[in-house]
Amino acid sequence: MAAMNVEPNTRTRILTSARVLFHGRSYADVGIKEICDSAKVQKGSFYHFFPSKRDLAMAVIDDMADDWAHGFVAEAFDQNLRPIERLDYMVDAAYYWQKAAKDIEGRMPGCLFGNLALEISTRDEVLRAKLNAVFNKTSSRFRETLDQAVSLGEIAPLDTEATAQAMLAFLEGVILLAKTRNDPEVIRILGPAIKTLRIERMN
Amino acid sequence: MAAMNVEPNTRTRILTSARVLFHGRSYADVGIKEICDSAKVQKGSFYHFFPSKRDLAMAVIDDMADDWAHGFVAEAFDQNLRPIERLDYMVDAAYYWQKAAKDIEGRMPGCLFGNLALEISTRDEVLRAKLNAVFNKTSSRFRETLDQAVSLGEIAPLDTEATAQAMLAFLEGVILLAKTRNDPEVIRILGPAIKTLRIERMN
Protein backbone atom coordinates (compact mmCIF):
# COMPACT_ATOMS: atom_id res chain seq x y z
CA MET A 1 0.00 0.00 0.00
CA ALA A 2 2.76 2.38 0.87
CA ALA A 3 4.20 2.24 -2.61
CA MET A 4 0.98 2.73 -4.48
CA ASN A 5 0.56 5.26 -7.23
CA VAL A 6 4.26 5.94 -7.38
CA GLU A 7 5.02 7.49 -10.70
CA PRO A 8 7.34 5.20 -12.55
CA ASN A 9 10.55 6.76 -13.69
CA THR A 10 10.80 8.58 -16.98
CA ARG A 11 12.33 5.77 -18.96
CA THR A 12 9.64 3.36 -17.88
CA ARG A 13 6.89 5.83 -18.69
CA ILE A 14 8.27 6.29 -22.19
CA LEU A 15 8.54 2.57 -22.66
CA THR A 16 5.00 1.93 -21.48
CA SER A 17 3.48 4.69 -23.56
CA ALA A 18 5.33 3.58 -26.65
CA ARG A 19 4.27 0.01 -26.15
CA VAL A 20 0.63 0.89 -25.82
CA LEU A 21 0.69 3.22 -28.79
CA PHE A 22 2.68 0.92 -31.06
CA HIS A 23 0.41 -1.95 -30.15
CA GLY A 24 -2.76 -0.01 -30.71
CA ARG A 25 -1.74 1.45 -34.04
CA SER A 26 1.61 0.84 -35.68
CA TYR A 27 5.26 1.71 -35.46
CA ALA A 28 5.28 4.17 -38.32
CA ASP A 29 2.01 5.81 -37.39
CA VAL A 30 3.07 6.81 -33.91
CA GLY A 31 5.45 9.75 -33.68
CA ILE A 32 7.91 10.53 -30.94
CA LYS A 33 6.01 13.68 -30.13
CA GLU A 34 2.90 11.66 -29.38
CA ILE A 35 4.82 9.21 -27.24
CA CYS A 36 6.35 12.06 -25.28
CA ASP A 37 2.99 13.72 -24.72
CA SER A 38 1.48 10.46 -23.57
CA ALA A 39 4.38 9.82 -21.21
CA LYS A 40 4.47 13.44 -20.01
CA VAL A 41 8.04 13.78 -21.08
CA GLN A 42 9.88 16.42 -23.03
CA LYS A 43 11.39 15.54 -26.34
CA GLY A 44 14.95 16.28 -25.29
CA SER A 45 14.42 14.06 -22.31
CA PHE A 46 13.30 11.27 -24.57
CA TYR A 47 16.56 11.44 -26.48
CA HIS A 48 18.43 11.36 -23.21
CA PHE A 49 17.21 7.79 -22.76
CA PHE A 50 16.86 6.53 -26.30
CA PRO A 51 19.27 7.33 -29.12
CA SER A 52 16.60 6.92 -31.76
CA LYS A 53 13.09 5.72 -32.45
CA ARG A 54 14.54 2.47 -33.68
CA ASP A 55 16.31 1.92 -30.37
CA LEU A 56 13.06 2.61 -28.62
CA ALA A 57 11.42 -0.09 -30.72
CA MET A 58 14.08 -2.55 -29.65
CA ALA A 59 13.57 -1.67 -26.01
CA VAL A 60 9.82 -2.01 -26.41
CA ILE A 61 10.21 -5.46 -27.90
CA ASP A 62 12.52 -6.54 -25.08
CA ASP A 63 10.20 -5.08 -22.50
CA MET A 64 7.13 -6.75 -23.91
CA ALA A 65 8.96 -10.02 -24.45
CA ASP A 66 9.83 -10.03 -20.76
CA ASP A 67 6.27 -9.40 -19.64
CA TRP A 68 5.08 -11.93 -22.15
CA ALA A 69 7.48 -14.62 -21.01
CA HIS A 70 6.89 -14.03 -17.31
CA GLY A 71 3.22 -13.23 -17.76
CA PHE A 72 0.66 -15.36 -19.44
CA VAL A 73 3.06 -17.54 -21.37
CA ALA A 74 4.51 -18.67 -18.04
CA GLU A 75 0.99 -19.17 -16.73
CA ALA A 76 -0.31 -20.92 -19.78
CA PHE A 77 2.60 -23.31 -19.79
CA ASP A 78 2.08 -24.05 -16.12
CA GLN A 79 3.73 -27.36 -15.44
CA ASN A 80 0.84 -28.34 -13.17
CA LEU A 81 -1.53 -28.36 -16.11
CA ARG A 82 -1.71 -31.36 -18.34
CA PRO A 83 0.14 -30.63 -21.60
CA ILE A 84 -2.95 -30.55 -23.78
CA GLU A 85 -4.71 -28.27 -21.35
CA ARG A 86 -1.90 -25.77 -21.67
CA LEU A 87 -2.73 -25.31 -25.32
CA ASP A 88 -6.31 -24.49 -24.47
CA TYR A 89 -5.14 -22.18 -21.75
CA MET A 90 -2.93 -20.34 -24.20
CA VAL A 91 -5.81 -19.84 -26.62
CA ASP A 92 -8.06 -18.72 -23.80
CA ALA A 93 -5.50 -16.23 -22.59
CA ALA A 94 -5.18 -14.76 -26.06
CA TYR A 95 -8.95 -14.56 -26.36
CA TYR A 96 -9.55 -12.80 -23.05
CA TRP A 97 -6.69 -10.44 -23.58
CA GLN A 98 -7.89 -9.35 -27.00
CA LYS A 99 -11.46 -9.16 -25.84
CA ALA A 100 -10.51 -6.94 -22.90
CA ALA A 101 -8.51 -4.71 -25.20
CA LYS A 102 -11.38 -4.41 -27.60
CA ASP A 103 -13.87 -3.63 -24.87
CA ILE A 104 -11.64 -0.80 -23.74
CA GLU A 105 -10.30 0.60 -26.99
CA GLY A 106 -13.01 -0.50 -29.36
CA ARG A 107 -10.52 -2.27 -31.60
CA MET A 108 -8.58 -5.48 -31.49
CA PRO A 109 -4.87 -4.64 -31.37
CA GLY A 110 -3.70 -8.13 -32.22
CA CYS A 111 -0.27 -9.39 -31.29
CA LEU A 112 2.38 -6.68 -30.95
CA PHE A 113 5.09 -9.01 -32.17
CA GLY A 114 3.12 -10.14 -35.17
CA ASN A 115 2.19 -6.57 -35.99
CA LEU A 116 5.76 -5.35 -35.81
CA ALA A 117 7.07 -8.37 -37.65
CA LEU A 118 4.91 -7.72 -40.69
CA GLU A 119 5.46 -3.98 -40.59
CA ILE A 120 9.20 -3.66 -40.17
CA SER A 121 10.89 -7.01 -40.64
CA THR A 122 11.51 -6.26 -44.31
CA ARG A 123 13.24 -3.01 -43.47
CA ASP A 124 15.33 -3.69 -40.41
CA GLU A 125 17.37 -6.82 -40.05
CA VAL A 126 18.14 -6.26 -36.39
CA LEU A 127 14.53 -5.77 -35.39
CA ARG A 128 13.55 -8.73 -37.55
CA ALA A 129 16.06 -10.93 -35.75
CA LYS A 130 14.80 -9.72 -32.39
CA LEU A 131 11.21 -10.53 -33.29
CA ASN A 132 12.32 -13.86 -34.62
CA ALA A 133 14.02 -14.63 -31.33
CA VAL A 134 10.79 -13.92 -29.48
CA PHE A 135 8.95 -16.33 -31.74
CA ASN A 136 11.64 -18.96 -31.31
CA LYS A 137 11.41 -18.69 -27.57
CA THR A 138 7.66 -19.01 -27.64
CA SER A 139 7.63 -21.95 -30.00
CA SER A 140 10.14 -23.72 -27.76
CA ARG A 141 7.54 -23.59 -24.99
CA PHE A 142 5.12 -25.26 -27.33
CA ARG A 143 7.76 -27.81 -28.09
CA GLU A 144 8.39 -28.66 -24.44
CA THR A 145 4.68 -29.10 -24.00
CA LEU A 146 4.45 -31.43 -26.95
CA ASP A 147 7.47 -33.40 -25.80
CA GLN A 148 5.82 -33.92 -22.46
CA ALA A 149 2.53 -34.86 -24.05
CA VAL A 150 4.30 -37.50 -26.09
CA SER A 151 6.24 -38.75 -23.07
CA LEU A 152 3.03 -39.08 -21.09
CA GLY A 153 1.46 -40.92 -23.96
CA GLU A 154 -1.28 -38.34 -24.32
CA ILE A 155 -0.59 -37.97 -28.00
CA ALA A 156 1.02 -40.11 -30.61
CA PRO A 157 4.66 -39.36 -31.40
CA LEU A 158 5.21 -36.59 -33.93
CA ASP A 159 7.72 -33.99 -35.04
CA THR A 160 7.43 -31.84 -31.95
CA GLU A 161 9.69 -29.09 -33.22
CA ALA A 162 7.84 -28.55 -36.48
CA THR A 163 4.44 -28.99 -34.88
CA ALA A 164 5.32 -26.44 -32.20
CA GLN A 165 6.18 -23.92 -34.88
CA ALA A 166 2.98 -24.73 -36.73
CA MET A 167 0.99 -24.12 -33.56
CA LEU A 168 2.60 -20.77 -33.01
CA ALA A 169 1.96 -19.87 -36.64
CA PHE A 170 -1.66 -20.91 -36.27
CA LEU A 171 -2.08 -18.80 -33.16
CA GLU A 172 -0.61 -15.78 -34.92
CA GLY A 173 -2.78 -16.43 -37.94
CA VAL A 174 -5.91 -16.70 -35.87
CA ILE A 175 -5.11 -13.43 -34.14
CA LEU A 176 -4.47 -11.84 -37.52
CA LEU A 177 -7.81 -13.00 -38.82
CA ALA A 178 -9.59 -11.93 -35.66
CA LYS A 179 -8.01 -8.50 -35.87
CA THR A 180 -9.08 -8.16 -39.48
CA ARG A 181 -12.61 -9.08 -38.48
CA ASN A 182 -12.23 -6.93 -35.37
CA ASP A 183 -13.85 -9.77 -33.50
CA PRO A 184 -12.13 -11.65 -30.65
CA GLU A 185 -14.68 -14.44 -30.91
CA VAL A 186 -12.74 -15.69 -33.91
CA ILE A 187 -10.01 -16.71 -31.49
CA ARG A 188 -12.43 -18.64 -29.32
CA ILE A 189 -13.97 -20.44 -32.25
CA LEU A 190 -10.90 -21.26 -34.31
CA GLY A 191 -8.32 -21.39 -31.55
CA PRO A 192 -9.07 -24.85 -30.17
CA ALA A 193 -8.20 -26.35 -33.55
CA ILE A 194 -4.59 -25.77 -32.53
CA LYS A 195 -4.72 -29.15 -30.85
CA THR A 196 -5.46 -30.90 -34.13
CA LEU A 197 -2.29 -29.69 -35.82
CA ARG A 198 0.21 -32.44 -36.48
CA ILE A 199 3.43 -32.76 -38.41
CA GLU A 200 4.68 -36.33 -38.53
CA ARG A 201 8.25 -37.26 -37.82
CA MET A 202 10.10 -38.29 -40.90
CA ASN A 203 12.84 -40.83 -40.48
CA MET B 1 3.83 -10.29 -80.35
CA ALA B 2 2.45 -7.13 -81.90
CA ALA B 3 1.30 -5.79 -78.58
CA MET B 4 4.47 -6.48 -76.70
CA ASN B 5 6.18 -3.94 -74.53
CA VAL B 6 3.25 -1.58 -74.72
CA GLU B 7 3.52 0.84 -71.85
CA PRO B 8 0.48 0.43 -69.70
CA ASN B 9 -1.53 3.55 -69.09
CA THR B 10 -0.70 5.92 -66.30
CA ARG B 11 -3.27 4.70 -63.85
CA THR B 12 -2.14 1.12 -64.25
CA ARG B 13 1.48 2.08 -63.84
CA ILE B 14 0.71 3.88 -60.59
CA LEU B 15 -1.30 0.94 -59.35
CA THR B 16 1.42 -1.56 -60.17
CA SER B 17 4.20 0.50 -58.66
CA ALA B 18 2.21 1.10 -55.50
CA ARG B 19 1.40 -2.56 -55.18
CA VAL B 20 4.99 -3.64 -55.50
CA LEU B 21 6.23 -1.00 -53.09
CA PHE B 22 3.51 -1.53 -50.50
CA HIS B 23 4.05 -5.24 -50.66
CA GLY B 24 7.79 -5.02 -50.35
CA ARG B 25 7.81 -2.58 -47.47
CA SER B 26 4.66 -1.12 -45.93
CA TYR B 27 1.87 1.33 -46.50
CA ALA B 28 3.22 4.02 -44.23
CA ASP B 29 6.81 3.64 -45.31
CA VAL B 30 6.16 4.27 -48.99
CA GLY B 31 5.50 7.86 -49.97
CA ILE B 32 3.56 9.14 -52.92
CA LYS B 33 6.71 10.74 -54.27
CA GLU B 34 8.41 7.35 -54.42
CA ILE B 35 5.42 5.75 -56.09
CA CYS B 36 5.35 8.50 -58.68
CA ASP B 37 9.06 8.18 -59.41
CA SER B 38 8.73 4.42 -59.76
CA ALA B 39 5.75 4.80 -62.08
CA LYS B 40 7.35 7.66 -64.03
CA VAL B 41 4.45 9.89 -63.27
CA GLN B 42 4.23 13.44 -62.01
CA LYS B 43 2.65 14.11 -58.67
CA GLY B 44 -0.14 16.24 -60.02
CA SER B 45 -0.93 13.46 -62.45
CA PHE B 46 -1.17 11.04 -59.59
CA TYR B 47 -3.81 13.15 -57.93
CA HIS B 48 -5.69 13.29 -61.18
CA PHE B 49 -6.35 9.58 -60.83
CA PHE B 50 -6.46 9.10 -57.09
CA PRO B 51 -8.01 11.54 -54.64
CA SER B 52 -5.72 10.44 -51.83
CA LYS B 53 -3.19 7.89 -50.71
CA ARG B 54 -5.94 6.09 -48.88
CA ASP B 55 -7.96 5.76 -52.09
CA LEU B 56 -4.88 4.42 -53.79
CA ALA B 57 -4.65 1.77 -51.07
CA MET B 58 -8.22 0.75 -51.76
CA ALA B 59 -7.55 0.49 -55.46
CA VAL B 60 -4.42 -1.54 -54.80
CA ILE B 61 -6.35 -3.97 -52.64
CA ASP B 62 -9.04 -4.36 -55.28
CA ASP B 63 -6.47 -4.78 -57.99
CA MET B 64 -4.51 -7.38 -56.09
CA ALA B 65 -7.65 -9.18 -54.98
CA ASP B 66 -8.62 -9.55 -58.61
CA ASP B 67 -5.29 -10.97 -59.65
CA TRP B 68 -5.33 -13.15 -56.61
CA ALA B 69 -8.78 -14.53 -57.29
CA HIS B 70 -8.20 -15.09 -60.99
CA GLY B 71 -4.58 -16.07 -60.52
CA PHE B 72 -3.28 -18.76 -58.30
CA VAL B 73 -6.31 -19.06 -56.09
CA ALA B 74 -8.29 -20.02 -59.15
CA GLU B 75 -5.54 -22.42 -60.14
CA ALA B 76 -5.08 -23.89 -56.72
CA PHE B 77 -8.76 -24.53 -56.36
CA ASP B 78 -8.87 -26.16 -59.74
CA GLN B 79 -11.95 -28.33 -59.83
CA ASN B 80 -10.02 -31.03 -61.67
CA LEU B 81 -7.79 -31.58 -58.66
CA ARG B 82 -8.95 -33.76 -55.85
CA PRO B 83 -10.04 -31.55 -52.94
CA ILE B 84 -7.19 -32.49 -50.64
CA GLU B 85 -4.68 -31.93 -53.40
CA ARG B 86 -5.91 -28.38 -53.76
CA LEU B 87 -4.77 -27.61 -50.24
CA ASP B 88 -1.28 -28.83 -51.06
CA TYR B 89 -1.35 -26.87 -54.27
CA MET B 90 -2.24 -23.72 -52.38
CA VAL B 91 0.64 -24.18 -49.97
CA ASP B 92 3.00 -24.93 -52.83
CA ALA B 93 1.90 -21.83 -54.68
CA ALA B 94 2.53 -19.69 -51.62
CA TYR B 95 5.92 -21.26 -51.17
CA TYR B 96 7.11 -20.77 -54.73
CA TRP B 97 5.79 -17.26 -54.86
CA GLN B 98 7.56 -16.19 -51.70
CA LYS B 99 10.70 -18.01 -52.69
CA ALA B 100 10.78 -16.28 -56.06
CA ALA B 101 10.23 -12.93 -54.41
CA LYS B 102 13.02 -13.55 -51.95
CA ASP B 103 15.42 -14.67 -54.65
CA ILE B 104 14.78 -11.42 -56.47
CA GLU B 105 14.47 -8.90 -53.69
CA GLY B 106 16.43 -10.64 -50.98
CA ARG B 107 13.54 -10.48 -48.56
CA MET B 108 10.28 -12.29 -48.11
CA PRO B 109 7.44 -9.82 -48.60
CA GLY B 110 4.76 -12.05 -47.10
CA CYS B 111 1.10 -11.65 -47.93
CA LEU B 112 0.09 -8.14 -48.97
CA PHE B 113 -3.35 -8.56 -47.43
CA GLY B 114 -2.01 -9.83 -44.15
CA ASN B 115 0.59 -7.08 -44.06
CA LEU B 116 -1.95 -4.36 -44.71
CA ALA B 117 -4.46 -5.89 -42.32
CA LEU B 118 -2.08 -5.75 -39.39
CA GLU B 119 -0.76 -2.34 -40.30
CA ILE B 120 -3.88 -0.34 -40.97
CA SER B 121 -6.97 -2.26 -39.91
CA THR B 122 -6.95 -0.55 -36.53
CA ARG B 123 -6.92 2.88 -38.13
CA ASP B 124 -9.25 2.65 -41.07
CA GLU B 125 -12.58 0.91 -40.87
CA VAL B 126 -13.18 0.96 -44.60
CA LEU B 127 -9.84 -0.57 -45.49
CA ARG B 128 -10.30 -3.09 -42.70
CA ALA B 129 -13.65 -4.14 -44.13
CA LYS B 130 -12.13 -4.42 -47.60
CA LEU B 131 -9.36 -6.66 -46.37
CA ASN B 132 -11.87 -8.67 -44.41
CA ALA B 133 -13.91 -9.20 -47.55
CA VAL B 134 -10.85 -10.55 -49.34
CA PHE B 135 -10.28 -13.01 -46.52
CA ASN B 136 -13.91 -14.04 -46.53
CA LYS B 137 -13.80 -14.71 -50.22
CA THR B 138 -10.67 -16.78 -49.89
CA SER B 139 -11.95 -18.79 -46.96
CA SER B 140 -15.10 -19.56 -48.90
CA ARG B 141 -12.93 -21.28 -51.50
CA PHE B 142 -11.48 -23.38 -48.73
CA ARG B 143 -14.97 -24.10 -47.59
CA GLU B 144 -16.14 -25.29 -51.01
CA THR B 145 -13.14 -27.53 -51.14
CA LEU B 146 -13.88 -29.02 -47.75
CA ASP B 147 -17.54 -29.48 -48.61
CA GLN B 148 -16.55 -31.43 -51.70
CA ALA B 149 -14.04 -33.48 -49.77
CA VAL B 150 -16.74 -34.43 -47.32
CA SER B 151 -19.20 -35.21 -50.10
CA LEU B 152 -16.67 -37.44 -51.80
CA GLY B 153 -16.02 -39.18 -48.51
CA GLU B 154 -12.37 -38.21 -48.57
CA ILE B 155 -12.56 -36.78 -45.09
CA ALA B 156 -14.89 -37.30 -42.16
CA PRO B 157 -17.65 -34.72 -41.74
CA LEU B 158 -16.64 -31.58 -39.88
CA ASP B 159 -17.52 -27.92 -39.50
CA THR B 160 -16.41 -26.89 -42.96
CA GLU B 161 -17.00 -23.18 -42.41
CA ALA B 162 -14.93 -22.94 -39.25
CA THR B 163 -12.26 -25.28 -40.54
CA ALA B 164 -11.96 -23.27 -43.72
CA GLN B 165 -11.34 -20.14 -41.70
CA ALA B 166 -8.83 -21.98 -39.55
CA MET B 167 -6.98 -23.09 -42.65
CA LEU B 168 -6.79 -19.56 -43.99
CA ALA B 169 -5.60 -18.36 -40.60
CA PHE B 170 -2.96 -21.06 -40.56
CA LEU B 171 -1.75 -20.11 -44.01
CA GLU B 172 -1.46 -16.48 -43.01
CA GLY B 173 0.28 -17.43 -39.80
CA VAL B 174 2.76 -19.63 -41.60
CA ILE B 175 3.55 -16.83 -44.01
CA LEU B 176 3.94 -14.44 -41.10
CA LEU B 177 6.39 -16.76 -39.39
CA ALA B 178 8.28 -17.39 -42.61
CA LYS B 179 8.57 -13.66 -43.21
CA THR B 180 9.86 -13.12 -39.70
CA ARG B 181 12.46 -15.81 -40.28
CA ASN B 182 12.97 -14.47 -43.80
CA ASP B 183 12.93 -18.06 -44.94
CA PRO B 184 10.36 -19.42 -47.41
CA GLU B 185 11.26 -22.98 -46.44
CA VAL B 186 9.11 -22.47 -43.35
CA ILE B 187 6.11 -22.53 -45.64
CA ARG B 188 7.17 -25.79 -47.22
CA ILE B 189 7.81 -27.44 -43.88
CA LEU B 190 4.85 -26.23 -41.87
CA GLY B 191 2.37 -25.68 -44.68
CA PRO B 192 1.28 -29.27 -45.27
CA ALA B 193 -0.02 -29.41 -41.69
CA ILE B 194 -2.95 -27.40 -43.02
CA LYS B 195 -4.56 -30.70 -43.93
CA THR B 196 -4.58 -31.86 -40.31
CA LEU B 197 -6.67 -28.93 -39.09
CA ARG B 198 -10.15 -29.92 -38.02
CA ILE B 199 -13.01 -28.24 -36.24
CA GLU B 200 -15.81 -30.64 -35.45
CA ARG B 201 -19.43 -29.88 -36.14
CA MET B 202 -21.39 -29.16 -33.03
CA ASN B 203 -25.02 -30.11 -33.07
Add this chain to the structure above:
DNA sequence: TTGATACTTGACCGACCGGTCATCTTTAAG
Protein backbone atom coordinates in the same frame (compact mmCIF):
# COMPACT_ATOMS: atom_id res chain seq x y z
C1' DT C 1 -11.52 24.74 -86.74
C1' DT C 2 -13.42 25.01 -82.58
C1' DG C 3 -14.24 23.88 -78.01
C1' DA C 4 -14.52 20.82 -74.31
C1' DT C 5 -12.46 17.32 -71.82
C1' DA C 6 -8.65 14.26 -70.37
C1' DC C 7 -4.37 14.30 -68.95
C1' DT C 8 0.38 16.29 -67.64
C1' DT C 9 3.59 19.38 -65.58
C1' DG C 10 6.32 21.11 -61.71
C1' DA C 11 6.37 24.62 -58.47
C1' DC C 12 4.42 25.24 -54.18
C1' DC C 13 2.09 24.66 -49.36
C1' DG C 14 1.65 24.01 -44.35
C1' DA C 15 2.21 20.37 -41.21
C1' DC C 16 4.72 17.18 -39.18
C1' DC C 17 8.63 13.98 -39.00
C1' DG C 18 12.91 12.31 -36.35
C1' DG C 19 16.52 14.43 -34.22
C1' DT C 20 19.74 18.30 -32.00
C1' DC C 21 21.29 21.45 -28.70
C1' DA C 22 22.38 24.98 -25.32
C1' DT C 23 20.70 25.81 -21.02
C1' DC C 24 18.65 24.99 -16.76
C1' DT C 25 17.50 22.15 -12.48
C1' DT C 26 17.98 18.25 -9.61
C1' DT C 27 20.57 14.74 -7.34
C1' DA C 28 24.10 12.80 -4.83
C1' DA C 29 29.01 11.80 -3.82
C1' DG C 30 33.18 13.90 -1.54
Add this chain to the structure above:
DNA sequence: CTTAAAGATGACCGGTCGGTCAAGTATCAA
Protein backbone atom coordinates in the same frame (compact mmCIF):
# COMPACT_ATOMS: atom_id res chain seq x y z
C1' DC D 1 29.66 23.42 0.64
C1' DT D 2 31.50 22.09 -3.78
C1' DT D 3 31.27 19.89 -7.85
C1' DA D 4 30.13 16.84 -11.37
C1' DA D 5 27.01 14.10 -13.42
C1' DA D 6 22.12 12.92 -14.50
C1' DG D 7 18.06 14.47 -16.00
C1' DA D 8 14.67 17.93 -17.84
C1' DT D 9 13.48 21.89 -20.79
C1' DG D 10 11.74 23.75 -25.11
C1' DA D 11 13.25 26.22 -28.99
C1' DC D 12 15.02 24.89 -33.16
C1' DC D 13 16.54 22.26 -37.64
C1' DG D 14 16.42 20.31 -42.33
C1' DG D 15 13.81 17.15 -44.67
C1' DT D 16 9.86 14.86 -46.09
C1' DC D 17 5.06 14.08 -45.86
C1' DG D 18 0.35 14.18 -48.28
C1' DG D 19 -1.83 17.29 -50.95
C1' DT D 20 -2.89 21.69 -54.09
C1' DC D 21 -2.93 24.42 -58.07
C1' DA D 22 -2.46 27.32 -62.18
C1' DA D 23 -0.92 26.61 -66.46
C1' DG D 24 0.09 23.83 -69.90
C1' DT D 25 -0.58 19.93 -73.85
C1' DA D 26 -2.84 15.98 -76.12
C1' DT D 27 -7.13 13.98 -77.63
C1' DC D 28 -11.30 13.84 -79.93
C1' DA D 29 -16.21 14.85 -81.06
C1' DA D 30 -18.92 18.13 -83.69
